Amino acid sequence: MTYRTEHDSLGERKVPESAYYGIQTLRALENFDVTGLPVSQYNKFIQAFAAVKKAAALANLELGELAPEVAEPIVQACKDVRGGLLDDQFLVDVIQGGAGTSVNMNANEVICNRALELMGHAKGRYDIIHPLNHVNLSQSTNDVYPTALRIALVWYSKDLLLALQELRDALYEKGEQFSNVIKMARTQLQDAVPITLGAEFTAYAVTVNEDVERLEEVMKLLCEVNLGATAVGTGINSVPGYGALACSILADITDLPIKQSANLVEATSDAGAYVTLSGLLKRTSVKLSKICNDLRLMSSGPFTGLHEINLPPMQPGSSIMPGKVNPVIPEMVTQVCYQIIGNDMTVTMAAEAGQLELNVFGPIISFNLFQSLGVLTRAVHTLRKRCIEGITANHERCLELLKGSLGVVTALAPAIGYEAAARVVKEAQESKKPVAEVLDAQGLMTAEEYNELLDPSKMLAPRQFRKR
Template sequence: MQFRTEKDSLGPRKVPQDAYYGVQTVRALENFQITGIPFSHFTRLVQAVACVKKAAAMANRDLGLLDDAICDAIVQAAREVREGHFDEHFPVDVIQGGAGTSVNMNANEVICNRALEIMGHERGEYQHIHPNNHVNLSQSTNDVYPTSLKIALTWYCHDLLKEMDALVAAFQAKGDEFADIIKMGRTQLQDAVPMTLGQEFAAYGVTIGEDAVRLEEAVEHLRESNMGATAIGTGINTVEGYAAAVCGKLADITGLDIVPAANLIEATSDTGVFVLVSGILKRISVKLSKVCNDLRLLSSGPYTGFNEINLPPMQPGSSIMPGKVNPVIPEAVNQVCYQVIGNDVTVTLAAEAGQLELNVFEPIIAFNLFQSVDMLARACFMLRKRCIDGITANKERCEEMVHRSVGAVTALAPYIGYEAAAALAKESACNQRPLIDLVVEHGHMSREDAEHVLDPLSMTRPKPSAKKGGE
């Protein structure tokens, strides 16, 4: 391998000749060998940083701070980076010290060296275009990195929202398919009152849909940028109008409604929006995991469990028990949800640990947020395609348990009173006799009236109003 020598304030370092990154990226590679995951693994982050660099160059040119030719070269290089042409040249570990400086400098160096090539120079000839003096002009890691995180997180959340919407639609479709299947509802794992299997699945769709709305609301808060803050929010090394100009360019480039923060000092130190989004991801995980718990329980058996639904068989379930098939897809989603819940703890601690004018722990916040969103999107897709779409119902089993249960006695309470209904439930359970027969035998109502009141389907919705017309 051939090398070129570059130097920074700490001295010289050898850089691979064919690398677009430079000396500071080499130092980051030496220092941070933690996860083995380069930040380019999260391609949205590379794309977001490229957008920020492009916007900054254009704003600097418009304000008379950057030569047109240099600006054009930086803009073209940033565009190529966003298109994914140089992903392998962003090797810095996603977890790093320095509040994201290694990510920012990695981007500065790659864009700079590509811009040098565009202008006919060799990589490393920084006397023509410099990573700090030109690509990082009017910027600091402390405004570039958090702004890039917000843009990337917005895009990742949009990906998740698409998958959540598709999952909601899948549950709603099953709700329609199972609309006429009567089953017993349960509370505290005990018989409650009848419902339809369709109502149960439709409710799953509603609960996930509610979380999608909450995530959309949280994403709106990501549009506030502290670009122009530079080091701590005072705007040192910028000129008047730069903050508004760069945010305007960034909005045009990304298609997002990016606006300058009202107070750049506050916005530079505050990571509250990341806590907010992480909290919504935790909420999604808690509820999605609950749904998967239900699916596993409703499909349990098939002979010694609920066996109300059949999950599509995905793989043999045991290396020792022939014929066993396990609910592997909901199980996998459960584990994703546990990871996201744990990630939220990390985001919370990292946000709390920020001191004075900067939070240096944004890299671990970014890693956990990106992992959470990406895993949840994949989990929603997997659950929909490899489980929900293929679920079938055991109608006879559902109806059998309704007829065997005394839970329907609840419908009698408004007519014969709570105590009389409770006595009938006890007698029915002890003597294994149909509830309807006991109602008639004890003279509480005629068989015709009892059949009407104890009709399982009528128990799945409110009874008609007792008010007469005109009242």
């Protein structure tokens, strides 16, 4: 292997001749061997960095800060990076110190050396195009990193948004399919009153749709960026008009409603948008875990549990019990939800720990948010395709459990009073006699009246009662 010699303020180092990265990336590789995951693991983040660098180069070109013969190869190199041609050159660990400086320098060096190559020069000829003087012109890690992070989060959120919309639609479809399946609802895991299986699944669809709407709101919030703030929000080392122009160009490049924050000092130090997104992912996870636990309960058995629904069988469930099939998809989703809930705590603490004019913990925030968005998106797709769409209802079992429950006598209370209804239920339980027989013996209601009043199909909505 051949090497080239590069230098920085700490001295000289040999860099592989074939590498597009340079000395600062090399130092980061040595310093931050932490997770074993390179930042290119999240390729949309790299694409977002390329978009930001391209917008900066075009803005500097328009303002006369970059000569065309320098700006044009930088812009082309950014296109190549965004196209994924150089993903293998983004090797910095996802967790690093320096508020993301290592990732920013990784991007500066790769784009610079690709631009030099496009011009026909050797890598490392920084006297022609320089990673900092040209690629990073008018920028700081403190505005580039969070701007790229927000763009990447929006792009990953779009994937999750689609997955949630498809899950919502599948749940609505099941709600329609099961609209005539009457069953016993349960509160505190005890018999309550009749409900339809369709109403339960429609409620799941509604709760998922709430988070679809919230995610769309958070995505708009993330499109407010601090590009042009440079180090602390004052715009030092940039020329007048650069920030607004760069943001406008970035909006065109990404096709997102990017706008510059009204107060760049606040935008540089605050991590509130990340907490909002993370909190929403936690909220969605809590809801999905609840739904999955419901599915496990309703499908339990099949012979000694509720067995009101059938989940599609995905794989044999035991190495010792023949024929056993487990609810593996809901189990997987619930575990993903636990991971996301834990990630939210990490994001919360990292956002809180920001000090003075900068939060230096962007790398751990980005790592946890990217992981949460990725695993949740894949889990939601899997839940829909390999579970929800294949669920069937056990009509007869639902009716059997309904008829065997004393929960239906709730409908007696408006007719004979709560205390009288409670006495009837208690006597029926102790004597093992049917409720209708107890009512008739006490002269409270005839069998015909009882059957009319406690018709489950008439207990699914408000109705007028005749007082006795």
